[in-house]
Amino acid sequence: MKIFLTILLKELVSFFRSFGLVILVIYFFTAEVYVAANGMEIEAKNVAVGVVDKSAGGMSKKILSNLHSPEFQTPKFYKSQKELSDAIYNKDIMVGMIFDEQFEKNYYKNLNPTINILIDSTTASQSLMAIGYIQNILMKFNNLKLPVALKMHKLFNQNADTGLFMGVSELLSVITLLTTILTAIAFVKEKESGTWDIMLLMPVNPKIIILAKSLSQIIIIMLGVTISVGLILFQSLDVPINGNLLNFFILTFFYVATTAGIGLFIAAVSKNIMQISQLSIVIMMPIIFLSGAWTPIYAMHPLLQYISAITPLSYYIEGCESIFFRGTEFIDLLPYFGGVLILGVILYWYGFRKIGKLF
Amino acid sequence: MLEVKDLAVSHKKKLAIKNLSFKVADGEILGFIGADGAGKSSALNAIAGVIKFDGEILYNEFSYKSPKEAQKVKHDIGYMPQGIGLVLYKTLTIKEHLDFFTDIRDIKIDREFLEYKNHLLSMAGLEKFLERRAGDLSGGMMQKLSLVCTMLHRPKLLILDEPTTGVDPLSRIELWEILQQSAKEFNTISIISTAYMGEASKMDNILLFDEGEIIARGNSEQLIEEIKPFVYDKIETDKKHITISDTTYCLENLENQHQKPTLESLFFVNALKKDRLLPKLQIAKSKESIDKNVVVMKATKITKKFGDFYANRDVDCELKSGEILGLLGANGAGKTTFIKMLLGLLPLDGGELELFDKKIKNSDDRNKLKSQIGYVSQHFALYDDMTVRENMMFFASIHKIETLKAIKLIDNYSKELGFEKYLDEMPKSLPLGINQRFSLAVSILHEPKVLFLDEPTSGVDAIARAQFWELLKELKNKRGISILITTHYMSEAEFCDRVVLLKDGEKIADDRVENFYKKFPDAKSFEEIFLEYFR
């Protein structure tokens, strides 16, 4: 036990003395999460609209006066359809609206007035959202017989603030990548600096060395997570937490141990730090991809759905979202805990065996 | 002609060298000697034009005051910096290295060049390994390849920083033949730093460096002549003195026979002049009684193969308690491989190994014995991001030594081995000699019964090496520790009880040192005996 603690302590000391790694970890846990939260905006906001208005102008002005911030920039006017489409071609604007000469007359005569809309669909999602906004605005000008309204409740994140979501998901990706890389580095550093032989000659059970080394990296990650959650998520980003924070930390601990297992595997097959970074990217990218962070799992190809069922990150992400946003009760979180735990035991055991063979 | 005027170099804001002025004539070989950290490398870097410096360097009609201005003379320069295999690309083969350097040096490929290239290769003994990658070469072979690459374009100004560290005596002799030949035939100016005093005696002129300054200059006879009055046969005295092996150095007059000094003596006399007395080495005597003649390690027909290549073939070897066994051989003869097999770092491909009367069959057998073995590797590999003290505490704890006892042990060893004031520094920032001593301290913390030392003295300065051997003898006598050591300093072979010679992976001789001298009565030194076997 004393030996275990000694090795653990040694790993922590040597981590905190390696300037580059400390900076790397701090950067990823703070700036990276912060930037992702503030920079990634998929919502259509501030859309640049161009207008060619050949109608008399009264009605069209009324409609255009509804295009305002935050969704729209003040519309730019163009003289001809040619100019308008050139502007779209040069990406000066994203949406072009054309009111023809008959528009106003038709509107008052109830003769199917038509607005022609051109959209730059190279940025489809924003364009589509912009069209959605315009449709909603036009609804006001239509007289409908069926007076139906929607009472929208966006649960768990009332303002649909992308930043909160991106912040949390970025943190989860950072945990995934850093745990693998740090665990692998803890071992490969010894290979590179020639201390591996010394380690082999220590009169210590290899299992204790592996356990102590991987636990030390888990501790570093957990520290990073604590800083990130406290400083960035809560302080700077004001992420609400609807569930129990303790659940989050327990789940994170299990997950980090799981990923450390992958790190052990990478350490076993890499000779230097370059190979670690290459392998980590090759192995972790598909895991992140299949986790449902970008595309919901149910919308994937059925085959991919099966594969994603065996990636630990998918359980972890869903679990963390439930804790942070949905405020799910502990009993309903059990599937996530179960998924992470079972995969964790398998992956850690495998990595452990793999690296153990080198001793 | 090369002239250096008032050269000064700072490194990390500390003045590494100051007021350096000297001249070298065409065809002259100039040697730099001095303790670790005396500023030799900084001076060489400046002359090679790869570091910022103050002062002026004149080479023929060119003058340069900065690396930028040195560009015009680079064509003539061949520079090999310090560090084993530093300038080699680990994944390139020897042949690919040669092609690369031929091209970047823009050498015209004609018959003369090809002959010269083959000559260099056969001198270095590398012609058989053209397809081997640099990363798979032994340390000594890497050094030789670096040298070949540096000399490929027949530089007119050759600057070599400890080029022969870790190179075997045979190759060193051949290398010197080439150096002397190119000095004579092509009027090459050579500036070479070395830790082998045997080489220094072959130089036309020697500069002795200490703390960034030249403290003595002249050829080896002149230098030796100067210190003659201070060197005596071993004697006990109250006056300030240094005693190493069977020699006593003292600045005052002693009532004793004078001894013929060697170049190594320069270092000790200088240490006396600067009032740097050596710490007194004292190893506490072991409480247990020491059984002599117990076999602690017995290897029978040990074999190691890498592909078709036999690194070791049917090597038999025995190590008795309280014995220092020297393992000598040319570079690539399989010394390191042999030690690694004994340690269990490499699996055996054949043969049997017994340690402390137990057959070693699997890793469990080994684990039980790990606490009885100490090891210092070629690179003194310890943890770079922990201080000396932390490193020692770590290993003490690993060996289950109680904290209080460990603190006391560290205190004792650091005093005994003289690295007390370095305890709270990082290993990387320390001179090689200090690193070596503290690596040794780490390896004996847990009081092992046997020590394996792989080239522990390569690149270490004369004083540190002498002290190191004093220490090994103490360990042997007071603790009865058995020591297996490899080295390229033939003078050190004399300190061993028994010597094993390895050639191409096979054992060719195994005898007590005095018996070797009996076999070759004409031999003046062990180096000559060694050459008899390997010529």
Next chain:
Amino acid sequence: MRLRIVKAYFIKEMIELIRTKMIMMPYLMPLLIVILFGYGIKMQVTGVRTLILDNDNSQISRKLILKFEHSKYFTTTVKNMSEKDALREMKKANIDAIIIIPSSFEKNSLKGVKTEIGVFIDASFPSRATTMSNYIQGVVMDLASDFHIDSSGVININTRNLFNQALRDEEMIVPGLIGMVLLISPAILTALIIAREKEEGTIFNFYSSSVSKLEFLVAKLSAIFFLVSIAIFVIFLVASYLFNLPFRGSFFLFWLASELYVFTALGFGLLVSILASSQIIAMIVTLMLTIIPAFMYSGMIMPISSMSGDAFITAHIYPVMYYNHIIYDTFLIGQGFKSATNISYLLILFTYGVVLFMLGLLFLKKEIK
């Protein structure tokens, strides 16, 4: 400049890259990113798992349900359960949206009394939530327009999707990804091969020889430039055939712009490696400098025209948006050399690369620090 030196370094770099397996970097990493992100990022939402609680069970409510069931955007379940249970299902992440039709929906509607349909959306993935709410609105509006007085008086929208008629996600994402990988992989590789020489000490061969700074840089960069130049074609093939992207513009423009862009990327890596002391630091700094701008300030996720203030300026500082503009043009738009914007952006890329290279030449020193 002596070509022999360039050749020697070129061969040496190639051998090293092959033996350290780093040669996969310009191919494996970009392909992995293009394929994963290309298939992975779905801006459109399909198959929203929707739970409808029909408390009315009338003709109109069934008509509404039918509309949901027929839409490809929704996977609908109609169930009778309490709102509380439904919410719990959502907390378990089994459903994404709940639609609650009130009991007197038909009666009130026909009387002209305003009724409200309750909609609950899981907004823990916010952008998806916005899209979902837009879809739901669309369906309900569609139902409503079936009931308007007569076919007059309603403003029609006639939408034309330029460039990407089918609104395929691949067509908007993949060109942007090309801009990302052609920046990251050459930059990292350059940073690594120079930092590596510094870390291992082999840079002494350059310091102590007569190889000039220009020769060294050209020689070092040529190997990577060559490898990435091949990658440009590989990535083009992947985009065209795997993702079925149309190619409407000039291939020559695509190729020229890509080479210039790779040149600027090399410049990035070069500058980083000259300033960084170790491989790890070189890699981290390069990643920081490239990934974020390539993702956020490239126009791929957020259109440049929608940016304002700092973001707008930042986007113009990085080279990514200029390249992306040309790439989107060659794949989807097809203005080619006719567009003055394309030509001026091409010049900007060229200048950018030259400036970075010059800076590299200036900062590179043939001496130990």
